Amino acid sequence: MKSYQFSTLRLAITVFGNARKARSWMSRSQKLFCDKSALEVMETAEECERVREFLNRIDHGLIS
Template sequence: MPDQLIGEPEPDFDRLPRALMAHAVDTFGGPVKARAWLTTPNPVLNNLQPLEIAATSEGVARVEEVLTRIDYGIFS
């Protein structure tokens, strides 16, 4: 990523469930915007990155819920 600092590890998108990544890509219209959203701290997720939250099955469900809310125009 061009905005990444030297020595900063790449985000590990491979560990995300395929369905979650597909949902994010569908919600944001492409993989670049989906990855940006997944790596940006989100106030709805206590200012954690969705990628961080999705490390557990409960977190995956929470991120899916947030994506579904975005799909329906519910941003809070």
């Protein structure tokens, strides 16, 4: 696992409060990611940044 992937997973745990909830969200397909899961799209640093931006929007209440 690359460091940018690990930091994205850590952010998801922070946003969702625990690893189980984070894993559930990260494994679910999302329209934003063309019906792929966040885990499926996190192949490059740029894609991880896109996932982190989305997680930050959730954390700040911009997306429910």
